[in-house]
Amino acid sequence: DAGITQSPRYKITETGRQVTLMCHQTWSHSYMFWYRQDLGHGLRLIYYSAAADITDKGEVPDGYVVSRSKTENFPLTLESATRSQTSVYFCASLLAGVAEQYFGPGTRLTVT
């Protein structure tokens, strides 16, 4: 189906483990974004990518790594998960020259 998908939708992991959140879009949008949502903070930008192999930090990048080898995929990796990374993570994509972003359904991550 066309659109933007995220997997897994729910994840529980332990402190110190590596975990990767996947994001896939079928529109061939050039821009992709990762946000985290925390109570009292709204959504904050973690990383973004303007095209394959081009990524840049957002407001809260510490503890996260991204890659973009293919236009349609933008995985987010927590190298060593911490409890402060318990959050809901949203991926979004954007067509170049257009202002509106399209959001995935989110991944709820709990770090114990």
Added chain:
Amino acid sequence: AQSVTQLDSQVPVFEEAPVELRCNYSSSVSVYLFWYVQYPNQGLQLLLKYLSGSTLVKGINGFEAEFNKSQTSFHLRKPSVHISDTAEYFCAVSGEAGTALIFGKGTTLSVSS
């Protein structure tokens, strides 16, 4: 740098009453403005957007917003709310197309009968 301030963290209203959710932004450049809604345990849904043109923007579910450049505001309104409008509402701003969204901290709208 851009920023967004949602002036009310919680807005309780009775069903069929009017509601206004306030949003102010700061930016040194032209902006695009958005309102998103998030129903409990769901993702973000775009309510409406201002890109250019008419300052009164109509969105889904009977919501509308007015862009006021002099007051740097983009308040969301609905003349008569329903129980089903209970949700979290986020105001967001972006600069030129291709830039990330800057979100406000959200306003919880609670509609009771």
